[in-house]
Amino acid sequence: MSFMQKPKVSHSQLPRNELGLTVRDYEGSMSTLCAGCGHDSITAAVIQAFWELSIEPYKVAKMSGIGCSSKTPTYFLSQAHGINAVHGRMPSIATGANAADRNLYYVGISGDGDSLSIGLGQFIHVLRRNLNMLYIIENNGVYGLTKGQFSASADVGSKAKKGEVNQQPPIDPVIAALTLGGSFVARSFSGDKAQLVPLIKAGIMHNGFAMLDVLSPCVTFNDHEDSTKSYAHTRQFYHPAVHADFVLSKKPIRTAYDDGEAMPVELHDGSTVVLRKVSKDYNPTNRAQAYSYLHEHQKRGEIVTGLLYIDEDQREMHDISNTVSEALRDLAYAELCPGNAALEETQNLYR
Amino acid sequence: MPSRSNDFVIKIANVNGTGSASANGLLMKAIFRMGIPVVGKNFFPSNIQGLPTWFEIRVSREGYVARSGRVDIMVAMNAQTYARDLADVSAGGYLIYDSTWSRDKQLARDDVTLIGIPLAQLVNAQFENVRARILMKNVCYVGALAALLDIDMDVIKQLLKETFADKEKLIAGNLKAIELGYNYVKEYCDCPLPLRLEPMHATDGYIMVDGNTMAGLGCVFAGATVGAWYPITPSTSLMDAFKEFCERYRVDRGTGKHRYCIVQAEDELAAIGIVLGAAWNGARAFTPTSGPGISLMNEFIGFAYYTEIPAVLFDVQRVGPSTGMPTRTQQGDLLLCAYASHGDTRHVLLFPADPAECFHFAVTAFDLAERLQTPVFVMSDLDIGMNDWMIPKVHWDPKYAPDRGKVYSKEQLENMQIFHRYTDNDGDGICYRTFPGVHARGAYFTRGSGHNRHGGYTEDAADYQDVLDRLRRKHDTAKQLVPTPVIRSKKGVKTAIVSLGSCDGAVREALDVLAREGTEVNYLRVRGFPFSQQVEEFLAHHEQVFVVEQNRDAQLKSLLLLETTVDRNKLISILHYGGMPIDSRGIVSGISDALAKGAAA
Ligand SMILES: Cc1ncc(C[n+]2csc(CCOP(=O)(O)OP(=O)(O)O)c2C)c(N)n1
Numbered sequence: 001m002s003f004m005q006k007p008k009v010s011h012s013q014l015p016r017n018e019l020g021l022t023v024r025d026y027e028g029s030m031s032t033l034c035a036g037c038g039h040d041s042i043t044a045a046v047i048q049a050f051w052e053l054s055i056e057p058y059k060v061a062k063m064s065g066i067g068c069s070s071k072t073p074t075y076f077l078s079q080a081h082g083i084n085a086v087h088g089r090m091p092s093i094a095t096g097a098n099a100a101d102r103n104l105y106y107v108g109i110s111g112d113g114d115s116l117s118i119g120l121g122q123f124i125h126v127l128r129r130n131l132n133m134l135y136i137i138e139n140n141g142v143y144g145l146t147k148g149q150f151s152a153s154a155d156v157g158s159k160a161k162k163g164e165v166n167q168q169p170p171i172d173p174v175i176a177a178l179t180l181g182g183s184f185v186a187r188s189f190s191g192d193k194a195q196l197v198p199l200i201k202a203g204i205m206h207n208g209f210a211m212l213d214v215l216s217p218c219v220t221f222n223d224h225e226d227s228t229k230s231y232a233h234t235r236q237f238y239h240p241a242v243h244a245d246f247v248l249s250k251k252p253i254r255t256a257y258d259d260g261e262a263m264p265v266e267l268h269d270g271s272t273v274v275l276r277k278v279s280k281d282y283n284p285t286n287r288a289q290a291y292s293y294l295h296e297h298q299k300r301g302e303i304v305t306g307l308l309y310i311d312e313d314q315r316e317m318h319d320i321s322n323t324v325s326e327a328l329r330d331l332a333y334a335e336l337c338p339g340n341a342a343l344e345e346t347q348n349l350y351r
Numbered sequence: 352m353p354s355r356s357n358d359f360v361i362k363i364a365n366v367n368g369t370g371s372a373s374a375n376g377l378l379m380k381a382i383f384r385m386g387i388p389v390v391g392k393n394f395f396p397s398n399i400q401g402l403p404t405w406f407e408i409r410v411s412r413e414g415y416v417a418r419s420g421r422v423d424i425m426v427a428m429n430a431q432t433y434a435r436d437l438a439d440v441s442a443g444g445y446l447i448y449d450s451t452w453s454r455d456k457q458l459a460r461d462d463v464t465l466i467g468i469p470l471a472q473l474v475n476a477q478f479e480n481v482r483a484r485i486l487m488k489n490v491c492y493v494g495a496l497a498a499l500l501d502i503d504m505d506v507i508k509q510l511l512k513e514t515f516a517d518k519e520k521l522i523a524g525n526l527k528a529i530e531l532g533y534n535y536v537k538e539y540c541d542c543p544l545p546l547r548l549e550p551m552h553a554t555d556g557y558i559m560v561d562g563n564t565m566a567g568l569g570c571v572f573a574g575a576t577v578g579a580w581y582p583i584t585p586s587t588s589l590m591d592a593f594k595e596f597c598e599r600y601r602v603d604r605g606t607g608k609h610r611y612c613i614v615q616a617e618d619e620l621a622a623i624g625i626v627l628g629a630a631w632n633g634a635r636a637f638t639p640t641s642g643p644g645i646s647l648m649n650e651f652i653g654f655a656y657y658t659e660i661p662a663v664l665f666d667v668q669r670v671g672p673s674t675g676m677p678t679r680t681q682q683g684d685l686l687l688c689a690y691a692s693h694g695d696t697r698h699v700l701l702f703p704a705d706p707a708e709c710f711h712f713a714v715t716a717f718d719l720a721e722r723l724q725t726p727v728f729v730m731s732d733l734d735i736g737m738n739d740w741m742i743p744k745v746h747w748d749p750k751y752a753p754d755r756g757k758v759y760s761k762e763q764l765e766n767m768q769i770f771h772r773y774t775d776n777d778g779d780g781i782c783y784r785t786f787p788g789v790h791a792r793g794a795y796f797t798r799g800s801g802h803n804r805h806g807g808y809t810e811d812a813a814d815y816q817d818v819l820d821r822l823r824r825k826h827d828t829a830k831q832l833v834p835t836p837v838i839r840s841k842k843g844v845k846t847a848i849v850s851l852g853s854c855d856g857a858v859r860e861a862l863d864v865l866a867r868e869g870t871e872v873n874y875l876r877v878r879g880f881p882f883s884q885q886v887e888e889f890l891a892h893h894e895q896v897f898v899v900e901q902n903r904d905a906q907l908k909s910l911l912l913l914e915t916t917v918d919r920n921k922l923i924s925i926l927h928y929g930g931m932p933i934d935s936r937g938i939v940s941g942i943s944d945a946l947a948k949g950a951a952a
């Protein structure tokens with residue numbers, strides 16, 4: 001229950017980040033999700049990523065829609081403002097919040113129902129806007145909170161707990177993001193923290209819309225045999241294509257990797273993601289190649305994961321609208337009000 | 352016929368997409384510049400090209416702004432609607448037609464003087480280009496009217512110069528077309544007509560402007576920085592205006608960067624979401640829309656009410672239900688907006704009556720939204736929003752500072768033990784809020800699900816009710832903050848009108864007509880919801896109250912019945928809802944008939 005406080009005990013022995021904070025300083029209230037729910041593992045990865053990046057928790061704004069997945073922002077960063085929007089509409093809240101202050105870190109948590117069913121329109125449009133935020137879809141193929149109906153990401157042939165078989169083709173957020181011009185497209189698995197944490201970090205630091213689809217099994221309604229979103233199925237068909245190692249700015253990078261295999265991509269703030277390709281023919285900066293690779297492997301039932309596409313040069317919403325670099329909400333009124341002379345001048349045009 | 356100067360109506364019937372709007376605008380402006388009060392109403396189709404459109408100009412020495420119901424001069428430029436346009440002319444009036452082509456002789460009236468002017472022939476002889484011929488035919492009738500009505504040609508020349516700035520060729524072309532019409536009429540017709548214009552000085556200090564422009568300007572002066580919208584008639588020009596003024600006044604001289612952010616959203620659901628996200632994060636944000644947009648926004652409006660996020664919505668009302676008649680006017684969204692969204696919700700509404708109030712109420716709306724931390728609706732309509740009205744120039748108080756309401760600063764947060772979002776520290780139902788990214792102690796979780804006064808999730812009956820009851824108290828606080836009604840009353844008069852918004856001009860004219868007939872009626876114009884105490888008192892002081900509004904279901908009357916203690920037998924509706932702006936005649940007859948019946952009974 002969210003009103004349960006976690007015991008605040010001293011953790012003098014815990015490691016501290018550059019701000020002198022321990023990982024506990026990045027936690028939220030106690031999760032109320034089912035034991036074993038994939039969403040809780042993602043929460044842990046989010047906490048780890050923000051801690052590792054040494055970001056002041058209160059400089060983050062966290063937001064979500066409605067669903068089990070959308071409850072999770074209460075479970076991390078209790079010192080950050082959070083907002084639970086209505087079902088499927090978090091992208092518009094994020095757009096407005098970001099419009100008001102472009103200098104905070106924005107992280108949005110959504111579900112497959114929230115983003116791909118009711119919220120598909122808003123999801124696609126926030127991606128089009130290339131809003132500067134990390135957008136995580138905790139993808140379990142069902143509506144957890146309303147007890148197990150198929151969502152739009154359910155695979156053809158996947159069986160619901162009560163035996164119903166899904167017949168409609170799934171909407172894959174990765175394919176959608178790739179084809180609709182997304183500037184950062186990634187997929188991971190709640191059970192692979194080693195892969196997930198650097199992806200979250202890279203997504204936070206990416207200058208634009210970072211879409212991270214995370215397979216996150218619903219142990220209560222969609223983790224049985226014949227479900228394609230179960231832990232067992234995901235593990236069996238898991239296919240990491242690109243590992244992403246996130247390196248904070250000004251640290252040496254090249255030495256650790258074999259040339260040809262490693263591909264450093266510099267982010268806006270000077271930090272770097274080093275992409276280690278599992279397969280030599282994969283190119284995560286070429287949209288068309290990324291797409292055909294995904295398509296090939298998905299035909300075989302493989303779940304391709306990693307930082308699948310990145311374009312750090314795509315302009316984000318504020319660059320396109322040419323907004324001032326300060327937060328609009330902090331501008332002094334004197335900078336906003338044209339004043340009496342201007343009012344007179346304007347009105348004279350209507351004489 | 353006796354001369355009737357400065358008191359008549361010119362109606363121009365045309366086809367849309369022919370550029371008649373600028374010709375009509377020129378005509379109206381010229382009259383305005385002669386110092387004569389004038390108002391224009393545009394009746395246009397929901398279409399881009401080829402359908403009938405009318406423009407009605409009322410010249411009124413007295414300064415009446417509603418339609419008069421008369422047509423004294425019809426300019427019949429549309430063969431399709433000729434019969435109907437002729438029928439519309441008031442007895443003793445004039446009809447001007449293009450005599451280039453032979454007219455259907457069946458169509459004539461003994462009581463209407465026909466004036467034929469070969470507009471197409473005159474223009475075609477002088478202009479080669481097809482598009483120019485279409486446009487100039489319209490300019491040509493302006494020239495003809497200038498001669499017939501005695502419009503000052505210098506004023507027209509000056510207006511052309513201002514309109515086309517440095518484009519000499521355009522000025523010359525337009526002037527040529529004007530002169531063609533002018534000279535023809537001077538040569539072949541008796542001019543001026545008994546209906547004519549005489550210069551006055553009644554428009555000094557006034558401007559001619561539409562409500563959407565003034566509302567957009569108001570948003571700039573209010574310090575709004577985020578605007579989100581999805582295009583919909585008749586609200587679109589509000590965001591166009593905001594953008595234009597921002598481009599003029601909010602672009603950093605040095606860097607060229609914008610001190611505003613306008614997002615054209617994918618739909619109205621997103622538009623209101625963007626407004627709420629921005630306001631939650633501390634910016635002044637707004638969305639202009641119309642009824643269909645409000646319908647879509649309902650879920651988020653309830654969210655904003657319950658989570659207490661300020662938002663400013665402009666509902667430029669048009670005719671419903673459904674798509675209805677998008678280019679016609681109505682006041683049909685009163686109930687929709689007053690209680691928008693599921694559950695116990697109630698909202699603050701402002702009712703501007705003209706473009707000047709659109710400007711002022713835009714500013715008020717932001718102050719109230721932030722003071723009360725709730726959505727505020729500015730209930731304009733197509734008539735106010737899109738037609739040009741004559742208003743006194745608005746003035747700006749240089750001492751104005753935005754009322755940001757109760758917001759804890761970084762310093763305040765630094766010095767407090769603990770922050771709770773929904774505790775009523777001051778007893779007015781209004782709590783303190785914090786902005787993201789300011790201080791860790793200010794952090795809280797905004798949720799549309801059940802929450803207690805500390806902002807925590809709850810399913811507990813008492814905790815839930817505690818917050819809901821406070822929200823009701825807050826709404827009661829709003830009664831003292833909304834703009835007070837405008838009252839025109841005489842002691843001892845027991846009959847009254849209560850009305851709102853764009854009915855004002857028609858009501859005021861009706862009051863004058865009734866007074867001339869010996870019937871004194873008092874008047875209250877509601878300017879805000881929830882109703883202030885003065886509304887309650889005014890209703891109590893009168894025995895019979897006519898509620899004048901532009902919708903079928905008597906929505907203002909319903910609100911008065913629901914939200915005041917008025918005796919329902921006192922209230923009599925006068926309703927107008929065909930989509931044309933209301934005029935005084937229905938009000939006068941409605942009241943006269945009811946009073947006569949009452950006297951007979
Ligand atoms: C407008 C609206 N319709 C329906 C619901 C009910 N509802 C709540 S959560 C949910 C589905 C959530 O699914 P998903 O986003 O996949 O989240 P999960 O619970 O699976 O993590 C639905 C249909 C709602 N809250 N609002």
Ligand code: SF4
Binds near residue numbers: 217221
């Ligand atoms: S129902 Fe499924 S998604 Fe929801 S908390 Fe339980 S396991 Fe997680």
Ligand SMILES: [Mg+2]
Binds near residue numbers: 112144
């Ligand atoms: Mg789901």
